[in-house]
Amino acid sequence: MIVGLTGGIGSGKSTVAKMFEELGVPVYITDLAARSLIESSKKIKNSLIDLLGKEAIIDNKPNRPFIAQQVFHNKELLEKLNAIVHPEVHADFKNWYHEQKTPFVIKESAILFESGGDEHCDVIITVTAPKEIKIQRVLERDHTTKEAIEARMKNQWSDAQKTAQSDYVITNKDLENTRLQVHEILQILSKK
Template sequence: MKIVGLTGGIGSGKTTVAKMFSKLGVPVYIADVEAKKLTNSSKVIHRKLIKLLGEEAYSGESLNRAFVAEKIFNDRGLLDSVNKIIHPKVAAHFKKWASKQHTSYVIKEAAILFENGSYKECDTVILVTAPKPIRIERILARDKISKAEIEQRMDNQWSDEDKIQLADIVINNIDLEATKKRVEEVHKTLLFKAS
């Protein structure tokens, strides 16, 4: 079974593309969703994040997301430290999940696949792109954050230009129908490569 990484900057539409693959019957692992679950369920992550960020990192058993986001998005060193606590657990969880799938390929959707080096564990990497103004517009419509916060988060991710050099396949996600057609083409290619 092949492992296909799916990534893209914030607002690129990688989750939309992941849902399109899912509708085609491909098992999709959404790393951000699983990371959120693990930050609440893993005692190891809980203990390490409190040691790093203080008691305020958690509110009861749940991660205090607003507090953590405020701390890490202004401090790249702290962001890296948090990622080093969470990402190995997510990687182990993904491996366990993938071993239970029975398809030609699975998709691991992760925002920072290149930034954390996990793209090296993928057989193929798909990058979802969209022009920056469209991405900002999408995030403003979706999330309750300011344009300045969006740009700050974008600055913490690699540029599309840097990612394109490492990606095997690029899906430019501007028009939904065109994106859907492209996903179907890519799916056929991946099935052929896996057979």
């Protein structure tokens, strides 16, 4: 069984993913896989240069600040970037998935719905948090601006859109309560 785990920026989905991992559930982090594939795949690097120009790759490595600056304010470019990276991540996930020996795995993705990744999941969990909490978390984590965070939020589905299509919702305001919700969902999934 494939369990999709998603949530908007700052919701705490990575924290929830770690909680599941600590409980023995294999977790595939799509963002980390995408970063690794962008670093290692000549095909992706060439496609990035074709899409964004030579500045996208410096010293054979992705120029992340430049790429982010180009795509986060341009929905069309973001969609083209995703069309380059997502098929490669999906193929990598399939290989990883077939190596696992547990009843279910978790596929963590910030843009699970936006990328169509939900279609490959049997169950979906969305992690939510109040907007102010999300912004505060990202400000502390990324040392960015509120405006930059809100621009990224606009490129993601709202919590309401995600929760409407989810099987389970974890409200992540405090760690103790979040951990309880993770345990409850794990018990339910273990019986399926």
